[in-house]
Amino acid sequence: MQxxxxxxxxxGSLLAASALVAQExxxxxxxxxxxxxxxxxxxxxxxxxxxxxxxxxETQKLEKREAKLxxxxxxxxxxxxxxxxxQRKLNKEENRDSKAIHRKKHNARTAPVPKQ
Numbered sequence: 001m002q003x004x005x006x007x008x009x010x011x012g013s014l015l016a017a018s019a020l021v022a023q024e025x026x027x028x029x030x031x032x033x034x035x036x037x038x039x040x041x042x043x044x045x046x047x048x049x050x051x052x053x054x055x056x057x058e059t060q061k062l063e064k065r066e067a068k069l070x071x072x073x074x075x076x077x078x079x080x081x082x083x084x085x086x087q088r089k090l091n092k093e094e095n096r097d098s099k100a101i102h103r104k105k106h107n108a109r110t111a112p113v114p115k116q
Contacts, residue, residue, distance in 0.1 A: 030082040034073055034090050041094065042066055044101050052111040058104045065097050 045062045048054035054062070072093060076086040 030084075030087045031077060034076075034082060034087060034094070037094050038066070038069055038073060041069075041097055041101060044105070048101070048105045049111070052113070053105045055109050055111050058109065062097075062101055062104060065100065069093055069097060 045054070045059060045066065049056075049059045069090070072090060073082075076082045076090060082090070
């Protein structure tokens with residue numbers, strides 16, 4: 001009888017602990033996804049500037065948008081986690097930024113070629 005109670009207590013505490021761990025691991029996933037995407041977009045901007053696909057003014061505008069995104073990410077992480085609502089807002093902002101990067105990289109404007 002005593003052994004049954006101990007086993008039940010142990011199983012209950014294991015179940016509670018696993019639920020707590022599962023709840024905590026969802027937030028770092030959100031943070032990682034948002035940050036990974038912001039990093040990729042930053043690399044796209046740098047590549048466009050280096051290849052001449054982006055003019056200096058286009059690069060400046062895109063960098064300003066990325067700075068705002070980074071500020072919003074920091075604000076969302078200020079309480080220690082990114083909620084689903086915050087992630088949804090950040091994803092919308094990242095989608096807009098991604099479209100802007102694509103538009104600016106594929107328009108007819110190019111950076112001036114330096115004279116030799």
